[in-house]
Amino acid sequence: MADSRASAASAGFAEGVPCWLEAQLSDVEAGKRFYGELFGWTFEAAHATSTWAYSEGLAVAALVPKRDGRMPTVWTVHFATHDAAGTVRRIREAGGQVITTPVPVGPYGTMALAADPEGAVFGLWEGAEHAGFERRYEPGTFCRVELYSRDPEAVAPFYEDVPLGGLGEEGAGTPGAAADDVGTEDFGRSAVRDVFAAEMPPHFLVHFAVEDCETVLGTVIGLGGRIQVAPFDTSYGVVAVVTDNQGASFAVLQR
Template sequence: MDAQLADVEAGKRFYGELFGWTFEEALGSSVWALLDDEPVASLAPKVDGRMPTVWTVSFATPDAAALGRRIAEAGGQVVMAPFPVGDLGTAALAADPQGAVFGLWQAGSHPGFGRRHEPNTFVWVELYTRDTAAANTFYGALFHEALFGAGAEPDFGRADVADVFPVEMPPHFVTHFRVADLDDAVGAVQRLGGRVQVPPFETSYGRVAVVTDNQGASFAVLQR
């Protein structure tokens, strides 16, 4: 997953303080976010100021072009066709039939997360959608083995957008980071210049708050 930010240096200060991440140069002006020297995310500069300031989760695939075709056939859209990212892999950007945007990642030398499901790393992504049955059909068909296969570790859910957000909020993904203490994490977000978008609430997978960083990128913190 990666954050598209107007100011990567400000992002390093915010997330470094919040999660204890360190950083090293990646490709171009992007940086790896590391926890104990293992990659947990990346921060990248927005190439166009009109682009949203967001966290984007990418689903692993052995063939981004083939998956893109299946997405289009299922009523979704390929927003950005597959393109090489040096020798790291091939990336693409897609949207589901309701408009929720997600990435695709065909690994080269970079397989993805070095650590996850631990404090201060990725733990969950929730799709907030207007039609949960349609989402089940779309994502189940695309990613059945990854989501439901033997030994799969759950880290993806979906809910009605109106359960948490105002009814006019468009469908979207919210990336969740695990924290040891939710209240402490929310306090740190506010102290660092971020804000609370949705106050703490209970879910089937833990206690969650949706927040934004000091540049407006939304994410969630989760205490399991």
């Protein structure tokens, strides 16, 4: 496993692409049971209180305890940056909010937490020994993240100034977009009202690949989770939105 980790870290990720996921949970042990059963993940303690999840021996995500019970229970996507301090500066200049300034995470890299002008929260990761995902696009691993915003056109200039995954491109990842449009692979941008109730706040929704959406939904319910949005068709596959047994929302995607 050590060799594969070193190989992935040396390869790195392009600027602005999704490179890592973290779930902030009240009960990490309960999270390990839920996601271990759902996706077949195994787990290993990593830096401080962080627990890394593995799929077939390769790192795919992290589960971390909430530092404050008032914090939301969420999945957070991290975008790769080659200069965390510079990206944070551009976020502020573009009208975004910096929640956590860049901070070293042991020998693994540097992280920061920010939000766009509408309040959608995301992470930044400047990798060192740990570049990010060692496995993705396979069943039970990251395959896409969608930005749900109040007004996709209004927020687009922010992502032009702070390029994350092509989200500033017109039409990026919108439902029905052609397969070769910007954003239809790793990332996309949609209006909240396209899928959720109008009062849902802007947010990034992490998608995990699955082979059979209906089967996975049955497992989610059996594990104490719930279906938030029933399966619906998109240009990139069948998607359903669920919450785990602690309330963290995520999507499952059957290509």
